[in-house]
Amino acid sequence: NPFAGLVSHLRASWLSGKTRPMEYRVAQLEALGHFLDDKKQQILEATASDLGKPPFEAELSEIFLCKNELHETLNNLSRWMKDEHVDKNLAMQLDSAFIRKDPYGVVLIIAPWNYPIHLCLVPLIGAIAAGNCVIVKPSEVSKKTERIVAEALPNYLDKDCFAVVTGGVQETTKLLENKFDYIFFTGTPPVGRIVMTAAAKHLTPVTLELGGKNPCYVSDTCDVTNVARRVAWGRFFNAGQTCIAPDYLLCTKEMQEKLIPALRKAIDDFYGPNPRESPDFGRIVSDKQFRRVQRLLGSGRVAIGGQTDEAERYIAPTVLVDVQPSEPIMQEEIFGPILPIVVIANMDEAIDFINSRERPLALYAFSSDDKVVNHVLEQTSSGGFCSNDTLTHMTLTSLPFGGIGNSGLGMHHGKFSFDTFSHHRGCLKRGMGWEPLNAPRYPPYSQQKFGVIRAAAKVTRKNDCTLL
Amino acid sequence: EAFFSEILLCKNELNVTLNNLCHWMKDEHVDKNLVMQLDSAFIRKDPYGVVLIIAPWNYPIHLFLVPLIGAIAAGNCAIIKPSEISKNTERLVAETLSCYLDTDCFAVVTGGVPETTRLLENKFDYIFFTGIPPVGRIVMTAAAKHLTPVTLELGGKNPCYVSDTCDVTNVARRVAWGRFFNAGQTCIAPDYLLCTIEMQEKLMPALREAITEFFGPNPRESPDFGRIVSDKQFRRLRALLGSGRVALGGQTDEAERYIAPTVLADVQPSDPAMQEEIFGPILPIVVIANMDEAIDFINARPRPLALYAFSCDSKIVNQVLERTSSGGFCGNDTLMHVTLTSLPFGGIGNSGLGKYHGKFTFDTFTHHRGCLHRNMGLETLNAPRYPPYTQQKLGLLTTTFEVKRRGTCTLL
Numbered sequence: 088n089p090f091a092g093l094v095s096h097l098r099a100s101w102l103s104g105k106t107r108p109m110e111y112r113v114a115q116l117e118a119l120g121h122f123l124d125d126k127k128q129q130i131l132e133a134t135a136s137d138l139g140k141p142p143f144e145a146e147l148s149e150i151f152l153c154k155n156e157l158h159e160t161l162n163n164l165s166r167w168m169k170d171e172h173v174d175k176n177l178a179m180q181l182d183s184a185f186i187r188k189d190p191y192g193v194v195l196i197i198a199p200w201n202y203p204i205h206l207c208l209v210p211l212i213g214a215i216a217a218g219n220c221v222i223v224k225p226s227e228v229s230k231k232t233e234r235i236v237a238e239a240l241p242n243y244l245d246k247d248c249f250a251v252v253t254g255g256v257q258e259t260t261k262l263l264e265n266k267f268d269y270i271f272f273t274g275t276p277p278v279g280r281i282v283m284t285a286a287a288k289h290l291t292p293v294t295l296e297l298g299g300k301n302p303c304y305v306s307d308t309c310d311v312t313n314v315a316r317r318v319a320w321g322r323f324f325n326a327g328q329t330c331i332a333p334d335y336l337l338c339t340k341e342m343q344e345k346l347i348p349a350l351r352k353a354i355d356d357f358y359g360p361n362p363r364e365s366p367d368f369g370r371i372v373s374d375k376q377f378r379r380v381q382r383l384l385g386s387g388r389v390a391i392g393g394q395t396d397e398a399e400r401y402i403a404p405t406v407l408v409d410v411q412p413s414e415p416i417m418q419e420e421i422f423g424p425i426l427p428i429v430v431i432a433n434m435d436e437a438i439d440f441i442n443s444r445e446r447p448l449a450l451y452a453f454s455s456d457d458k459v460v461n462h463v464l465e466q467t468s469s470g471g472f473c474s475n476d477t478l479t480h481m482t483l484t485s486l487p488f489g490g491i492g493n494s495g496l497g498m499h500h501g502k503f504s505f506d507t508f509s510h511h512r513g514c515l516k517r518g519m520g521w522e523p524l525n526a527p528r529y530p531p532y533s534q535q536k537f538g539v540i541r542a543a544a545k546v547t548r549k550n551d552c553t554l555l
Numbered sequence: 556e557a558f559f560s561e562i563l564l565c566k567n568e569l570n571v572t573l574n575n576l577c578h579w580m581k582d583e584h585v586d587k588n589l590v591m592q593l594d595s596a597f598i599r600k601d602p603y604g605v606v607l608i609i610a611p612w613n614y615p616i617h618l619f620l621v622p623l624i625g626a627i628a629a630g631n632c633a634i635i636k637p638s639e640i641s642k643n644t645e646r647l648v649a650e651t652l653s654c655y656l657d658t659d660c661f662a663v664v665t666g667g668v669p670e671t672t673r674l675l676e677n678k679f680d681y682i683f684f685t686g687i688p689p690v691g692r693i694v695m696t697a698a699a700k701h702l703t704p705v706t707l708e709l710g711g712k713n714p715c716y717v718s719d720t721c722d723v724t725n726v727a728r729r730v731a732w733g734r735f736f737n738a739g740q741t742c743i744a745p746d747y748l749l750c751t752i753e754m755q756e757k758l759m760p761a762l763r764e765a766i767t768e769f770f771g772p773n774p775r776e777s778p779d780f781g782r783i784v785s786d787k788q789f790r791r792l793r794a795l796l797g798s799g800r801v802a803l804g805g806q807t808d809e810a811e812r813y814i815a816p817t818v819l820a821d822v823q824p825s826d827p828a829m830q831e832e833i834f835g836p837i838l839p840i841v842v843i844a845n846m847d848e849a850i851d852f853i854n855a856r857p858r859p860l861a862l863y864a865f866s867c868d869s870k871i872v873n874q875v876l877e878r879t880s881s882g883g884f885c886g887n888d889t890l891m892h893v894t895l896t897s898l899p900f901g902g903i904g905n906s907g908l909g910k911y912h913g914k915f916t917f918d919t920f921t922h923h924r925g926c927l928h929r930n931m932g933l934e935t936l937n938a939p940r941y942p943p944y945t946q947q948k949l950g951l952l953t954t955t956f957e958v959k960r961r962g963t964c965t966l967l
Contacts, residue, residue: 141944143948144944151953151957154958155956173897174895174897175897176894176895179891186899187876192880192904276702280699283695284700286699287698287699288696290904290905291908295702297702310934312934313931313934314931316941317937320940356941357942358942359943366944367944457928468922468924469924472599472924475930480596480927481925482956483585485585485596486585486596486925487924489923491601491924492604496702496703496704497704510903511899511901511910512882512884512899513882513892513899513900514883514884514898515886515888515892515895516869516872516885516886519722519866519867522725522728525728525729529732530769531770531771532556537558540559541563544563544567545566545570546566546574546896549574
């Protein structure tokens, strides 16, 4: 077990209490901020090299959104850390009852390659804020970014408490043999199962941020131009390699006809007549992923795009029409710049289609009619939901971000990250005296004693509360 | 005891839930950034779907009903699997509960290990398990195949530290009550005492007095003292009596599955009574030199479901709380922290994961769905995010989305 020494070193640091004081956590978090400032240019270059990420997109997702999380946390940490006093019953009026926010201990964060800094750092912010020691395992697929994380990040943080481990499947498997106090994993469902199974051996709690096929329902009553722009943006951002990207469209045949020219125009507005020459459109991260995505182009009929270049790992922003549910592109999460359109007769059919499949990480519905949007929200189940736009629900630090069913378990962002990595310890402090107050509970038992207990401890049923 | 744990505490949970349900179910609106002022951002409370609740035998009604209350409140369908060991209660649950609930949405499944294993092959949307750590691992491993979220309420050895500055009489009563309630078969019972040799000497007569006061000179004749649930558990417990030295009690009767309220003195960490959760009416005392040694002793072992510290000096209580990790904590009493529906109840490490009681049960069985409703129009607001990308657009975007760092907030 090559990592046993590292894990026990971190555990000893945690037991020493080093990470508990707020000042310590603030200092580490501020150091993370400096890392982002100092290394910004390198991060932009590394992600450009690893997956052709346009610097604008990298600055937004890898730097800016992380700094938002950092600021949100620093602005609120002392408040989040405080003991939360709770309501007491009659018998406990003289006692102190509160929730203490304890760290878990040594936590493991495993990050993927598509937003390689963001998906390491945002959980790390919560883990540090909650007082834990952390091992970060960045993705080996985004090689240049992995090197920045492995070589530069540790210089900003306390090496007694934070470490970066690199490697592929073998190393991660060995790492997972160790006992961690929390595991935060972002990646695909099959690997999520492996991580949870490994965690189960040690009864380690987990958060799994997974994925799936995020449906995008477009009703007949909508502004076609706006819909096309918002959907195209969400689909083609990072060349489609986004866990919450709209994966496929559901609409009527008439809407499909209207959307195609609007999507064509949006793509042209965004990337010009030849997106391969646009500095603003990404590439696929690896040859293996490129070949996988390229195979999906055979589904339905190419209405827009469809061009590829293996040397560059370029796949053009593509829209496929008349896609059948049985086709390859509808069997797996696309994770590439291809948008299939599946034709349905009406909203109810769209809802049935969605509900007969795995629950997605995100669900999108476009309609000018609020009732339609609310109906889709009401009748479906998904990690998160956004109407009349794509992706933007994840930019609000006040909304919990997480999956359900196959798309994951647990949630994070903002205070939810802090809460994820905190153990909420129910505490009651009583007085050493006041023993007569306890007398009714002791044997020998009597009806009279029971009556006294019931009066002191019971919760009465109030009248029905009304929906305000 | 049954009235208190199986009826009163359940009704409390029911009433807290009924009193607050419409409030808990409501969409929770959240803070928005500049660019989303015209949008609606909220957390929708969705049910998970079909949940499985597996309950143990020691509080056989309470430990399925309290989770069930939360599961129903959150809008789920539920399958309940009561323990086959508490046979009469199992039958009651299997035969009568379904008469009260909608049988389309709620069901009771009975059986032992083979049936539970088959049940766990199915895909559930949430699994709530109360039981021992080894079975907790099995449940979580089965859940992992379907990526099913779980709450595991497990157990361990709950330490009870008694400092030298305390009211010995009160401590003895409160500890004896917590240890011998339900004949010790309580997941949060004080499992063992840690104190100095002087305190052990003082506690012994006080514990003797408390036991006599509670159960009379012959607890076997008291109507207020329980029995061990099964022959297997009885024999397991009887074997632990060899640890240390019997200072109080120690009598057993196999036919009745009776084990007297027992205190063992001078127990060594290597003794059998210190190798497993006792789950019976035996209180071992392990002598330590001082509080720091007690804390080290506790921290060298798996993290318990409950941790108790007795001291007149609140600084000592606070230090023990601060320097240890446990599911829950109670200063100067035992068991009582779980009777407050406003406190989360759950383990950490080997003692479990997840939490419940009160609103925490509703939240356990609810998926918190982050939702954003935007406008179909107002497209100009989105313009800065689209390619072709420019520095100017980036500047505009960051201004509207930014979370600024404020001055350091002070601890109020």
